Every structure is written in C-alpha cells, then in structure tokens.
Amino acid sequence: MIDHAHDLACVRDATERLLTAVAKLDNASLAEPSRLPGWTRGHVLAHLARNADALVNVLEGRPMYPSGEAREADIERGAPRPIDVQLADLRESAARFQAAGDAPADWSRTVELRNGVTDSAARVPFRRWVEVELHHVDLGIGYELEDLPAEFLERETGFLAQRFTGHPDVAPTRITDGTRAWLTGREADEPEVVISGTPADLVGWLAGRRDGSGLTAEGTLPTLPPL
Incomplete structure (x- = not known):
C-alpha cells in the first residue's frame, strides 16, 4: 500500500x-x-x-x-x-x-x-x-547516489525494475542487492542474467546514471532503453 x-x-x-x-x-x-x-x-x-x-x-x-x-x-x-x-x-x-x-x-x-x-x-x-x-x-x-536514503534506494530499484518488466529488448533479469531481489525484462521461466551490487550502483544503472561497471553480472549486462 x-x-x-x-x-x-x-x-x-x-x-x-x-x-x-x-x-x-x-x-x-x-x-x-x-x-x-x-x-x-x-x-x-x-x-x-x-x-x-x-x-x-x-x-x-x-x-x-x-x-x-x-x-x-x-x-x-x-x-x-x-x-x-x-x-x-x-x-x-x-x-x-x-x-x-x-x-x-x-x-x-x-x-x-x-x-x-x-x-x-x-x-x-x-x-x-x-x-x-x-x-x-x-x-x-x-x-551522490550513496547519500540517498536507504528507503529511497530500495523503492526506486523496485520502481525501475517494474518499469522495464515485460520490455522486449531487456533480457529476463534478476536484480539483487544481497538482501532483496527483483525481476525485470522479458517474461521467462528463469532469468538469463543475474545482477548484484550495492543499492546505489543498482539505482545508478537502472536510472541511467552509471554504466553498470560496479555491478556483478552472471551473464551479459543488458543495455537498458532510455527512461
């Protein structure tokens, strides 16, 4: 709610x-x-x-x-x-x-x-x-992104992950900050990519503020469409 x-x-x-x-x-x-x-x-x-x-x-x-x-x-x-x-x-x-x-x-x-x-x-x-x-x-x-409130980072990660959910150009992806996880991209039984990183790096990548180099990707890091 x-x-x-x-x-x-x-x-x-x-x-x-x-x-x-x-x-x-x-x-x-x-x-x-x-x-x-x-x-x-x-x-x-x-x-x-x-x-x-x-x-x-x-x-x-x-x-x-x-x-x-x-x-x-x-x-x-x-x-x-x-x-x-x-x-x-x-x-x-x-x-x-x-x-x-x-x-x-x-x-x-x-x-x-x-x-x-x-x-x-x-x-x-x-x-x-x-x-x-x-x-x-x-x-x-x-x-900096690291200065953003923890609540904001968590919610913005979920908000942006939801925004790309179902997008045909984004591979099925699981995103995690180590304690929470979100799914995004095309629908699939299993994600093609698993991405992990700090909350700040996740938001930076999802929001187009960072290139994702600070993230760990099991698979190829998707190229995200503009917001």
Missing part, C-alpha cells in the same frame, strides 16, 4: 536538502555543466521547478505539460536565471506541490502523466521524490 502522506514528507525533506545545497552556489556555478548531457545546473533547477508545477497539474486533473515543446522552452528560458531567482522559484513551486498534496483527494484515482502514461494518484509524491533526489545528484555538487 502506497502511503502518499509519508512520501510527501520525504519530498519535503529532500527538497530542504536540495535548497540548502543550492543556496551555497553562485551564478557562475549555475552556468557550469551538470551531469546531464547538454544541461547546465541552471537547466536542472529550472526543470525541477517546472516539474513541481507539472505534478500539481496532474493532481488537479490538468495536462501535465501543454506540450513537449512548451516543456523544453520553459526549461531553456529558466536555465540562465540568477541564483536568487532560481532558489525562489524552487521554493515556491515546491510549496505549491506540497499544498496540492495536502489537499483532500481521492488518492486511489488514476491520473495521467506525460506521453499517455497513467498511474495511481498516490504514487505521484514518490515520483516527485525521485525527481528531487536524482536531480540533486545530477547537479554534481557533492550529493
């Missing part, structure tokens, strides 16, 4: 960690490249702010973004803003998301995200938690 109230609290904590870290940056460092190809740190922060507003749209029954082009334009427009503007936007958009999450609602309802993807409303706070945590790492300012 998804506990959306718990996840909203986790989003709040993750956002505070992000805001505290970003407050130590300056305008020059915002213009430097992030770990995401083609994006500066300013792009990452602009995306995070607009994603918060987009998920408010989802919770309130509106399209997540007007269009893919509008989404990209908003990020490009927001990327070069100075640090004080970026911080204010991050803080204010995060507050709007928290307010939408705190409003009385039917959390069992189905909501629509981008590209026709649907999910339970109750999982939207976790999706926001993913955005805040992974993009904090993407900034490249000292917050």
